[in-house]
Amino acid sequence: MSKKPSLLTARQSSLPLRNPQADRSLMAMILLMTFVILMIGASSVYFGRLAGGWETKLSEIATIEIQDSKFTTKLQKDIESFLDSQGIVNSYEIIPPEEVMDAVSPWLDIKGLRDTDMPLPVIINLSLESTNKLDVDKLAFSLKAISEYINFQNHQNWLSDALKWANLIRLLSIAIACALLAVLVLALSLLVRDRVVLNKDVIDLLHVMGATDHYILKEFLWHLLAVTLKALVLGVVFYLLVSGLLYSFLMPDHDGTELFSSMFTLSDPYILLGIPLLVFIFVAVTVWRTVIKAVRALP
Amino acid sequence: MIEFQRVALRYDDKSNVLKDVSFTLNPGSFHYLTGASGAGKTSLIRLLSLMQKASAGKINMFGTSIDYNHRSELVPVRRRIGLVYQDYRLLNHLTVYENVALPLKIKKLPRGQIKEHVGELLNWVGLGDKINSYPRYLSGGEQQRVSIARAVITQPHLLLADEPTGNLDNAISEKLLKLFEQLHRMGTTIVMATHNPDIIMRFPHPQLHLDNGILETRTAREAVEKGRMGTL
Numbered sequence: 001m002s003k004k005p006s007l008l009t010a011r012q013s014s015l016p017l018r019n020p021q022a023d024r025s026l027m028a029m030i031l032l033m034t035f036v037i038l039m040i041g042a043s044s045v046y047f048g049r050l051a052g053g054w055e056t057k058l059s060e061i062a063t064i065e066i067q068d069s070k071f072t073t074k075l076q077k078d079i080e081s082f083l084d085s086q087g088i089v090n091s092y093e094i095i096p097p098e099e100v101m102d103a104v105s106p107w108l109d110i111k112g113l114r115d116t117d118m119p120l121p122v123i124i125n126l127s128l129e130s131t132n133k134l135d136v137d138k139l140a141f142s143l144k145a146i147s148e149y150i151n152f153q154n155h156q157n158w159l160s161d162a163l164k165w166a167n168l169i170r171l172l173s174i175a176i177a178c179a180l181l182a183v184l185v186l187a188l189s190l191l192v193r194d195r196v197v198l199n200k201d202v203i204d205l206l207h208v209m210g211a212t213d214h215y216i217l218k219e220f221l222w223h224l225l226a227v228t229l230k231a232l233v234l235g236v237v238f239y240l241l242v243s244g245l246l247y248s249f250l251m252p253d254h255d256g257t258e259l260f261s262s263m264f265t266l267s268d269p270y271i272l273l274g275i276p277l278l279v280f281i282f283v284a285v286t287v288w289r290t291v292i293k294a295v296r297a298l299p
Numbered sequence: 300m301i302e303f304q305r306v307a308l309r310y311d312d313k314s315n316v317l318k319d320v321s322f323t324l325n326p327g328s329f330h331y332l333t334g335a336s337g338a339g340k341t342s343l344i345r346l347l348s349l350m351q352k353a354s355a356g357k358i359n360m361f362g363t364s365i366d367y368n369h370r371s372e373l374v375p376v377r378r379r380i381g382l383v384y385q386d387y388r389l390l391n392h393l394t395v396y397e398n399v400a401l402p403l404k405i406k407k408l409p410r411g412q413i414k415e416h417v418g419e420l421l422n423w424v425g426l427g428d429k430i431n432s433y434p435r436y437l438s439g440g441e442q443q444r445v446s447i448a449r450a451v452i453t454q455p456h457l458l459l460a461d462e463p464t465g466n467l468d469n470a471i472s473e474k475l476l477k478l479f480e481q482l483h484r485m486g487t488t489i490v491m492a493t494h495n496p497d498i499i500m501r502f503p504h505p506q507l508h509l510d511n512g513i514l515e516t517r518t519a520r521e522a523v524e525k526g527r528m529g530t531l
Contacts, residue, residue, distance in 0.1 A: 012392075012393065014393075014405075016390065016392040018392070201388070202390065205390075206405065207350070208348050208349070208350060209378075209405050209453075210374055210375070210378030210406065210453075211374075212371070212374055213370065215405060296370070299349070299350055
């Protein structure tokens, strides 16, 4: 006796479309494509957010750095009174030496270092009202006039480079995702055309019985979309597992709860739902176009 | 009424399979389609079942002029035709019930009505107990009866049979012919391709005879005479 269809393909098709080996290959192809596109999509969104974050957080922030040995009470007073008088400066804060130490120690891979062990600069963080280049340059020039040891940085130079790279990576990711979708469409249309040819006699028979082209199309759509749906669910699960594993390798200090939540925060819901939906729509449209075209070529 | 006017069929290799074929089938008539192998019987069946586009000529079926450029117009015509194949063409992944129900499913009949019709018809062809079997577990005769049940479930106006007894022994062939006779008496137009003279003599009907793509029509008496002489 013939094996009954699974729950997802419970509707018995008029066409003998169930071919476990071919269905498994199709599933594997869609699963892998979905997984890769999800990885690309998530990294693209991640880079976009990172760049956006830098842009909003850093563009209105500037830093004054002064060598510790040159930082006298008088210089501090001069800087403070100067900054108080500047409309462009919203607020400022002299960072305590311990915080500076905390900030640099991970970069130097040293722990428990005291501020006396190593000469550290005095850092003053400024929050700026405007990012207008002229105003910022004027501020930098005036600070330099107070003391030649004042080093003013407003992050704009490296930030624009970083943003350029982040946008380039995003564009590249989108191009790769598009190329993968094109490969999927091509492979799928070949596979569907093959199946139409393979089932030509049955399609003829259905036509003779009075089946419309759309009836035959529905048979193909139902079966192939059921296979696609399974592949998409598995693709998303696989992606969540791999992104979780990657996160655990990259951030080994984080605990399990964070690991779990990171899998979802890394995976933007738009990405998690949008990409499978996009793949589903691409598959549906490809199957639709290919079947109708192939079936209409028959008498 | 079915009308062929100067219909020709030519395949890609340019050989003429059918030449200038003209005939009319009146509603409720029964015709045998005879001719040697390669004479064009199956091609004519394919033209009648709208599986093949004619190279020339006009075909009119049930008041519709057949035009393959208007595919949607072919669907209602096809739904008035039943086709029985020599090799049964049953779908092996479907049960006997599902095979017979398929034309009604295509017509989107309610499930209850389908069940009722299929049950009745399978009892009529003597396969009421095989409803849940798969075709590969049936004998040739049983498979052919399923194929006939599938062809007539929609009560077609035209029943085409392409050598339906070709793979069956005489006893089973006779049983099938009796089924065809019953359908004929119910008013179904039947065209049955055969090269079996015993059938033609036992159940006499007019004949469409093909010889090298040229059609000759014979009365029932002529057909029986030819059968007797063994010159089908």
